[in-house]
Amino acid sequence: MTSTRFKNKVVIVTGAAQGIGRGVALRIASEGGTVLAVDRSDIVNEVVQEIKEGGGTAAGFQADLETFAGAQAMVAECLARFKRVDVLVNNVGGTIWAKPYEHYEEAQIEAEIRRSLFPTLWSCRAALPFMLKKKRGVIVNVSSVATRGVHRVPYSAAKGGVNALTASLAMEHTRNGIRINATAPGGTDAPPRRVPRNQAKVKPSARDTVWYQGVVDQTVDSSLMHRYGTIDEQVAPILFLASDDASYITGTVVPVGGGDLG
Template sequence: MFQDRFKNKIAIVTGAAQGIGRGVAERIAKEGAKTVLVDRSDVVLEVAESLKKAGYDVLAIQADLETLAGFNKMSDRVIQTFGKIDILINNVGGTIWAKPFQHYEEEEIMKEINRSLFPTLWGCRSVLPHMISNGGGVIVNVSSVATRSVNRVPYAAAKGGVNAITASLAFEQAPNHVRILGVAPGGTEAPQRIIPRNENPQTDEERMWYQQIVDQTMESSLQKKYGTIEDQVSTILFAASDEAKYITGVTIPVAGGDLG
């Protein structure tokens, strides 16, 4: 851990209640940032409280980030509380269903896009004016190597969009001293989710389709294994830090050699 690497920085981490988002929020707070943990689950309040008790400067906000209004409301509160936004980690997203594309219903496709594309799009739109007026900032968009994958085409489309946002915005915002990077996790070992993305139990067929994802992920990785949450957290925080100040407009795969 790099002590005080983010001292005097105001950092927003979305999807901070569990998984990679929680790991990022905990690490960046411990490395000196005043950290805003955002999630629509009230679990985020418990995560923030544990960090406060340990002496870290954090703020928890429950918000629906699938709308610009929801993101703007959260960003405005951060500005009112801390006066600026230096870092945004756009982490909200994740596969809801896993099945061949011909089995997706229209509503399911829309929900996948709303979950894994729009929070990043709205997040960038919401914080950019604040970063520009403050003289710069960093946005790290959490993507996925599942842009080349089986049984999750809508999710792949959403994360492909995240990669395009990252590349295009970096071109556009470099004159404003705003760096935009992506980090694309591969298969990552994580504790069982407190709140599942899909609340309905899997059928036997759905379990088979999900196993095909696991098998393909292992096969695509040169290291033939899943990574850890810490593998993802370390890369995301590197991207957000001044150590990466000469890197922008790229998405870094963290997937054991799978380039997505």
């Protein structure tokens, strides 16, 4: 049976060019949703083309969601093109560097926070006025179980902020007909990134490789299943929370880490 959970719904998916975001955009379209696929990279247009070739409805939009202007432009584009926003999936984020905290430079700490907290903060702020006007809407934030993890302290702090944002927004706006939840993915097997998070593209040193392996080892050890998850295993709970199947769930962060609760 083909699901139509998102029929007649307009869904913004951020970070839609690769990885989990791409999987979310494709699945929502396959379940009848109209998708605005948003990313900083023009690769997002390939995702839109794939959706259209499968008979779905989608448009792409490039924006820098580390800025409020970028988030505002995204929502304005969705309203101009599709007239409404029913669901917002905030997927932008991800570790840029992996190292013990004392080795992070000031600029690197700030970059990690801008990457993994501000896109969600700005996008929620940009979408809320329309949802409040209509007295309905759903927001799903993508956090991480790495709020407890090694060699990623700035990223962990950013995702802790996403968790707090999720809970606080739900307390403010569930009474206004808006549900806000998050998933917290654990380690996830994904194809190599076509656009690296570290734009400097610096080849990792032997020490960098050891530090990153520490992240991998801790991730696997912390999971009761002792493995990484798949893209599909991360997409499914995001879609559940975004759909009416989760109509009595709000203010919740759902760990999706094979038993690692973060």
